[in-house]
Amino acid sequence: MGHPRQKVGEVLLEVSGVSLSFGGVKALHQVSFQARERELCAIIGPNGAGKSSLLNIVNGVYQPSAGTISFAGVQRKSMSPREAALGGIARTFQNIALFKGMSVLDNIMTGRDAKMHSSLLAQALYWGPAQREEMEHRCHVEKLIDFLQIEHVRKTPVGRLPYGLQKRVELARALAAEPRLLLLDEPMAGMNVEEKQDMCRFILDVNDEFGTTILLIEHDMAVVMDLADRVVVLDYGRKIADGTPEEVRRNPEVIAAYLGVPTEADREAVAEGAG
Template sequence: MPVSHAEEGYVTADGRQIGGTLMELRNITLRFGGVVAIKDISFDIHDGEIRAIIGPNGAGKSSMLNVISGFYIPTEGDVYFKKVKRGPMKPYEVARLGIARTFQNIALFDGMSVLDNIMTGRLTMIKSGLLSQAIWYGAAAREEYQHREKVERIIDFLEIQNIRKTPVGRLPYGLKKRVELARALAAEPKLLLLDEPMAGMNVEEKEDMSRFILDLNDEFGTTICLIEHDMGVVMDLSDRVVVMDYGRKIGDGTPDEVRNNQDVIDAYLGVAHD
């Protein structure tokens, strides 16, 4: 099923203007030895949209996200970011391109405070050298306070002011998820990858998280690509959905298109063998 949207963007059902292609994946195949995790998948992510990747367990969604974030290098196929082909890169180089992510099982720095965790999101923007930092004077101090101000805005946005000095290890699960989102946001990413942002949350926490995702897409114009199992959340939040099953792409389009796609229904509900 070809993607019908024009290269230069489209208007969503709720009237938001979506920009041109931000990232394009062409014929991605990922193999681990004999196991084919992803098989010949192509899709694109437009500037400013919320793009979801869904699929049953083991479909290869997280592998796909790892390819996008540069953690896995695809066996075959190319990744284009801002229309430029991205060669094999180290994860920290990808971070400098403006791609940030959160993890399925929270990957925060447990020994550090919430504030320090979020400040790590801005590491790529810091220019002052070791000597300047050692005396805490001039450029180093100035940068520190500038970035702190930006981080405080994110803390306000995500409503975690009261825990900013708490060590992350002591926080409950839902808040950790939020801090992880804050850390990814602190990098001011062009593309934000969320790996199951609502996993293990109750309904209220899911509502909060959904609101944050919509707000940050709306206010900061961040492009978001997310993996999620909660169908209600996915269908409500996302502009376009990619459906994967056994490493293949079986559907791509708006939530309505995907919902009525026979392959997708078969993958989720099973097929009668006659």
């Protein structure tokens, strides 16, 4: 897409030797990778490869059974989702996780909760500092609403919005926290072509304008190859490739994981067909 690619900075996130098991099932096995500042890094892999589990470990929803994660220079083995959020990691979910009973505006304002400090009593009086704080954050949220072009629905309860817009509101809510690292779990799943194009544009803009590092899970290969600076490929909980989209595309292991390895019977069938 003709982006200047000399944007990438220091290592922001480093996952090293992370394993995760659910009972006897090994969801992740010795996975290591890095994401650099302002990088747009995609994680791909067949269903059940452990992509979502990896995101859940990065933002503290799951605790790894082995391995460490270092974010912004701080190494740790486990942390709570709240600590991750306060540290500057925000995310969206595969299945939309918006607050259904609240308006678009309130949903996005919730994203700024960690940055607000007025006491319960001050809020009850809604006077002076509490009101000023509310207005300041509203201003910031309005900029995001503007950025993501959802002005027309700001007072609508999110439950009433179409799917594509809900995904956009969820992105806005994550951005409201001004994260350093943004985790997007299939932001384009279930969208039509136009909605996908819009979402791609927004993701690139976020990356460009706010300098946010983005870790993205996506199934649409065309999208991944176009957007990502770097691609990490998982298969059965192991990392099988890591590199630029070009490198990954040519990697034989990746091709095998996605298309399957031809067996003897396949070759015979192909030979018969040709004959």
